[in-house]
Amino acid sequence: MKKYQLGEFEEVVMLTVGILYNGAYGVSIKKEIETRLSRKVSVGALQTALKRLEDKGYLKSREGESTEERAGRPKKYFEITALGKRALEHSKSTRDDLWRAIPKVALQVKMAG
Amino acid sequence: MQPPKLPHRFFRWFCHPKLLKHIEGDLLELYHDRRQASGKRRADLDFVTDVILLFRPGIIRPREIRENLNRIDMFGSYVKIGWRNSVKNKGLFAINVTGLALGIATCLLIMLYVADEISFDRYNINAGRIARIVLKGKVNGEIIKEAVTAAPVAAALTDEFPEVENATRLRRYGSPKITYNNTTFRNNNLAFVDPDFFQVFTLPFVKGDPDKALVEPNTIVITEDEARKIFGNEDPINKLLDFKESGAQYKVTGVIRNIPANSHFHFDLFASMEGLAHAKENNWMESNYFTYVLFSASTDFSVFERKLPDIIKKYMGPQVEQMGMTFEKFTENGNEIGLFVQPLTDIHLFSDFDGQSELEAGGDIKSVYIFSAVALFMLLIACVNFMNLSTATATRRNKEVGVKKVLGSRARQLVYQFLTESFMATMIAVALAIAFVLVALPVFNELSGKALAPDYLLRPGTLGSMFLLTVVISLLAGSYPAFFLSSLKPVAALKNKISGGRGAKGIRSGLVVFQFVISAGLILAIIIVTQQMGYIHNKQIGYDRSQLLVLRDLALLGANENAFRNQVAADPRVERVTMSAFLPAGPTDNYMTGVYPGNRFEEVRRTIVYHVDAQYIPTMGMKMVAGRNFSETPLHDSRNVIINETAAEIFGLSSNPVGQTLTTNLEGGKKEQLTVIGIVKDFHFRSLRETIAPLMMVNNPHGGLIIKTKTKEMAGLIAALNERWNAYRPEEPLSYAPLDELYNETYVAEEKMGSILRIFGALTIFVACLGLFGLVTFTAEQRVKEVGVRKVLGANVMQIVSLLSRDLIVLVVISFIVAFPLGYYLMNMWLQDFVYKVEVHWWVFMLAGAMTMVIAFFTMSFTTVKAALANPAESLRTE
Numbered sequence: 003m004k005k006y007q008l009g010e011f012e013e014v015v016m017l018t019v020g021i022l023y024n025g026a027y028g029v030s031i032k033k034e035i036e037t038r039l040s041r042k043v044s045v046g047a048l049q050t051a052l053k054r055l056e057d058k059g060y061l062k063s064r065e066g067e068s069t070e071e072r073a074g075r076p077k078k079y080f081e082i083t084a085l086g087k088r089a090l091e092h093s094k095s096t097r098d099d100l101w102r103a104i105p106k107v108a109l110q111v112k113m114a115g
Numbered sequence: 116m117q118p119p120k121l122p123h124r125f126f127r128w129f130c131h132p133k134l135l136k137h138i139e140g141d142l143l144e145l146y147h148d149r150r151q152a153s154g155k156r157r158a159d160l161d162f163v164t165d166v167i168l169l170f171r172p173g174i175i176r177p178r179e180i181r182e183n184l185n186r187i188d189m190f191g192s193y194v195k196i197g198w199r200n201s202v203k204n205k206g207l208f209a210i211n212v213t214g215l216a217l218g219i220a221t222c223l224l225i226m227l228y229v230a231d232e233i234s235f236d237r238y239n240i241n242a243g244r245i246a247r248i249v250l251k252g253k254v255n256g257e258i259i260k261e262a263v264t265a266a267p268v269a270a271a272l273t274d275e276f277p278e279v280e281n282a283t284r285l286r287r288y289g290s291p292k293i294t295y296n297n298t299t300f301r302n303n304n305l306a307f308v309d310p311d312f313f314q315v316f317t318l319p320f321v322k323g324d325p326d327k328a329l330v331e332p333n334t335i336v337i338t339e340d341e342a343r344k345i346f347g348n349e350d351p352i353n354k355l356l357d358f359k360e361s362g363a364q365y366k367v368t369g370v371i372r373n374i375p376a377n378s379h380f381h382f383d384l385f386a387s388m389e390g391l392a393h394a395k396e397n398n399w400m401e402s403n404y405f406t407y408v409l410f411s412a413s414t415d416f417s418v419f420e421r422k423l424p425d426i427i428k429k430y431m432g433p434q435v436e437q438m439g440m441t442f443e444k445f446t447e448n449g450n451e452i453g454l455f456v457q458p459l460t461d462i463h464l465f466s467d468f469d470g471q472s473e474l475e476a477g478g479d480i481k482s483v484y485i486f487s488a489v490a491l492f493m494l495l496i497a498c499v500n501f502m503n504l505s506t507a508t509a510t511r512r513n514k515e516v517g518v519k520k521v522l523g524s525r526a527r528q529l530v531y532q533f534l535t536e537s538f539m540a541t542m543i544a545v546a547l548a549i550a551f552v553l554v555a556l557p558v559f560n561e562l563s564g565k566a567l568a569p570d571y572l573l574r575p576g577t578l579g580s581m582f583l584l585t586v587v588i589s590l591l592a593g594s595y596p597a598f599f600l601s602s603l604k605p606v607a608a609l610k611n612k613i614s615g616g617r618g619a620k621g622i623r624s625g626l627v628v629f630q631f632v633i634s635a636g637l638i639l640a641i642i643i644v645t646q647q648m649g650y651i652h653n654k655q656i657g658y659d660r661s662q663l664l665v666l667r668d669l670a671l672l673g674a675n676e677n678a679f680r681n682q683v684a685a686d687p688r689v690e691r692v693t694m695s696a697f698l699p700a701g702p703t704d705n706y707m708t709g710v711y712p713g714n715r716f717e718e719v720r721r722t723i724v725y726h727v728d729a730q731y732i733p734t735m736g737m738k739m740v741a742g743r744n745f746s747e748t749p750l751h752d753s754r755n756v757i758i759n760e761t762a763a764e765i766f767g768l769s770s771n772p773v774g775q776t777l778t779t780n781l782e783g784g785k786k787e788q789l790t791v792i793g794i795v796k797d798f799h800f801r802s803l804r805e806t807i808a809p810l811m812m813v814n815n816p817h818g819g820l821i822i823k824t825k826t827k828e829m830a831g832l833i834a835a836l837n838e839r840w841n842a843y844r845p846e847e848p849l850s851y852a853p854l855d856e857l858y859n860e861t862y863v864a865e866e867k868m869g870s871i872l873r874i875f876g877a878l879t880i881f882v883a884c885l886g887l888f889g890l891v892t893f894t895a896e897q898r899v900k901e902v903g904v905r906k907v908l909g910a911n912v913m914q915i916v917s918l919l920s921r922d923l924i925v926l927v928v929i930s931f932i933v934a935f936p937l938g939y940y941l942m943n944m945w946l947q948d949f950v951y952k953v954e955v956h957w958w959v960f961m962l963a964g965a966m967t968m969v970i971a972f973f974t975m976s977f978t979t980v981k982a983a984l985a986n987p988a989e990s991l992r993t994e
Binding site (some may be wrong): 032053071 | 137144164
């Protein structure tokens with residue numbers, strides 16, 4: 003378990019980066035999460051998460067083009083590294099294992115209740 | 116489209132530089148989108164929220180490395196290392212600090228003095244707008260310079276010129292006896308002033324109304340001290356003071372605070388001029404009133420001054436004509452008379468009216484300049500020492516600098532290190548200097564005749580300038596070693612490849628030359644001042660002032676004057692006695708009148724008149740050039756006069772003076788014819804700063820006695836005189852003074868300047884020598900091995916001594932080339948003050964040079980001889 007540290011929000015961010023593929027940078031990630039998950043994402047939270055993920059080696063970045071709205075500031079595009087991919091897979095498989103371990107009855111009762 | 120400025124700037128400030136660019140880009144892009152979607156307000160608000168939420172760890176820039184260092188600790192280390200270094204070089208450090216402390220102390224003392232001198236009369240709120248109207252001119256070849264003007268000048272100025280807001284007059288009245296409640300008070304300094312005097316001068320009232328106090332005649336305003344002296348604890352207001360001598364009675368209508376020490380007048384009582392008939396006369400020919408004008412703001416004094424000649428012509432012209440000469444003729448004869456404006460704040464330092472005409476003996480701007488220059492020199496020399504010794508000793512610390520650099524010191528830290536050290540030394544020096552000042556202040560007060568209090572030092576201005584001085588000196592003195600050493604390459608420093616550098620040696624030589632320019636210049640100045648003072652003391656002044664005793668106020672004896680004189684003359688210890696209160700030196704009765712030869716009024720000259728008797732000339736040891744002395748019976752010679760050589764020349768009587776007639780105008784327009792019976796050799800009766808003026812003696816003995824004694828035992832004689840005096844029961848005790856003392860008092864200002872110059876000159880030279888000593892000690896230390904080798908190879912002591920001092924002696928000689936012309940020029944300017952003065956001979960320069968050389972050589976010999984005598988085995992043993 004200790005092998006891959008990935009928080010919930012971090013996982014969402016990484017997945018979104020994956021979804022956006024070549025177009026993942028601050029604003030686009032933020033908008034994507036907000037539309038898909040209907041939740042507010044502050045620039046601060048997003049950037050902190052991105053920095054942390056990059057520090058962990060799950061994401062890598064490259065400097066991209068800039069636009070007029072950005073007053074000449076370049077975009078920073080993110081993509082998932084191999085290590086990041088493994089961390090995501092690890093996270094998903096752990097969840098799946100957990101899902102599978104739940105007895106069917108428990109869920110049915112719940113659904114019935 | 117710009118987001119709100121302040122949060123944006125805040126973000127830029129705190130954001131980590133690596134993240135800044137793209138996060139800022141994101142923020143701007145978002146702002147742009149939101150602005151278009153939901154308007155400015157919404158977008159601004161969201162922007163601020165985003166910025167605030169961005170302010171979190173991970174985004175905020177980390178503190179930089181250098182900011183992490185505890186600088187206070189580093190300063191602790193600088194201080195510690197600095198202290199260890201000073202302890203290691205105790206001798207040099209002590210020289211350094213003492214020299215600097217002496218320099219600063221001198222500077223502080225002189226600063227106090229100068230500040231006091233230039234503060235004169237500035238206590239007046241309108242000081243900048245007040246000026247005194249003075250009289251200058253030339254009448255029949257005589258230069259007239261009077262601080263007083265005629266009575267109607269003030270009124271005329273107020274009438275004629277709108278820029279004159281107020282013109283007020285003051286007339287001094289000596290010190291009358293004042294009686295209150297049957298008690299008599301003496302030594303009161305009285306002046307008559309116009310009622311608006313206190314509107315011009317800022318002399319605050321403790322009691323009474325400044326606007327109304329002197330409006331009535333026979334009213335008087337007194338100072339607090341005077342009120343305490345006369346009335347004690349009583350309320351002085353509306354009390355009556357009797358002036359028995361004039362029979363007048365004055366009502367006290369006001370009490371003012373004591374007049375500040377830095378004022379150009381100090382009166383105890385100010386009586387109203389309203390009662391003074393003379394003050395209302397329209398007489399432009401007689402000058403007795405000090406006239407002060409308060410100008411409206413922004414009046415240009417020099418512009419105003421140019422309007423004054425018209426006033427003279429308009430008002431004085433008619434009165435000149437009444438005396439039998441048109442004003443045009445008066446000016447055609449080469450005569451001129453004019454009123455001039457003297458700013459109030461210039462009176463103390465720039466006034467050059469002679470002692471009789473000025474209210475109080477003032478200061479002298481030349482002394483202020485000279486002292487300021489000495490203070491500056493002293494400080495510069497001390498700083499130069501400090502720099503020289505710091506650079507010299509700092510080269511020993513190459514290794515320390517090298518090691519520090521290798522271990523990661525930044526250049527800036529080394530600069531701090533050296534600056535801290537020089538700041539420490541300066542602080543110690545300043546503390547020492549303050550101690551010196553406190554100790555020396557009483558002595559200095561005595562020398563300078565001031566009453567400077569130590570609390571002067573605590574004024575914010577003084578404290579501020581002291582702090583500034585500390586910073587400037589430490590920067591000045593510490594900057595060279597700091598910036599030179601901190602820039603060394605560590606490898607070179609460790610290999611000891613730098614030995615102060617050629618540049619440093621050049622600078623040091625330059626500084627030594629500079630110090631000795633000042634020292635040699637000062638020695639020259641001291642020699643010339645001493646010579647001039649000696650000249651004054653020994654000058655043939657035309658009379659013999661030794662063994663002369665002056666007795667004053669003989670009038671107190673009334674009718675017993677002559678009896679007392681005869682008793683004194685009978686004393687075996689007395690050689691001669693003359694009855695006269697006219698003295699050629701010191702305070703004296705003073706009388707001047709216009710005199711002209713025959714009937715030629717156009718040749719009138721103001722002439723000093725001495726009231727003497729037949730014994731005057733022999734008693735004073737004066738010599739007759741022609742004619743005869745007065746006869747013993749006064750009545751016999753009542754219309755005869757003796758004149759001095761100058762008067763004979765001016766009146767054109769040189770060839771055959773005896774029997775010629777002189778005319779003098781008496782009061783009420785009457786004329787008196789006088790016959791010249793003799794000519795006395797010129798004698799000096801003013802200071803040697805002035806030329807001899809025409810003088811006339813008349814046979815009219817009264818007022819005082821001058822005694823020529825023939826005893827060394829003066830105390831016994833004075834006791835006997837006192838006894839005789841008291842036998843007549845006069846109101847006051849006998850007052851006497853040796854003429855020699857009175858003569859010397861005339862030159863008190865010069866004497867004071869001389870002694871201050873000598874003391875500070877000696878101190879300056881001492882400090883310069885300290886520096887030289889330090890420097891030669893250092894050189895000797897550096898060359899100790901060379902000296903050892905030379906001794907082993909057979910050099911003798913003289914050769915070693917000359918080896919070590921040669922370089923510095925050359926520098927001292929170079930300094931003469933600059934010092935002597937400069938010193939000669941400046942001292943010549945000082946001598947211009949004196950009409951009678953010494954010549955500056957070539958040998959003075961030789962003497963000054965030789966003295967400087969001897970002092971320098973002697974200073975160095977302490978070290979050089981020691982180094983030369985040292986056993987070479989000691990110095991060569993270690994490597």
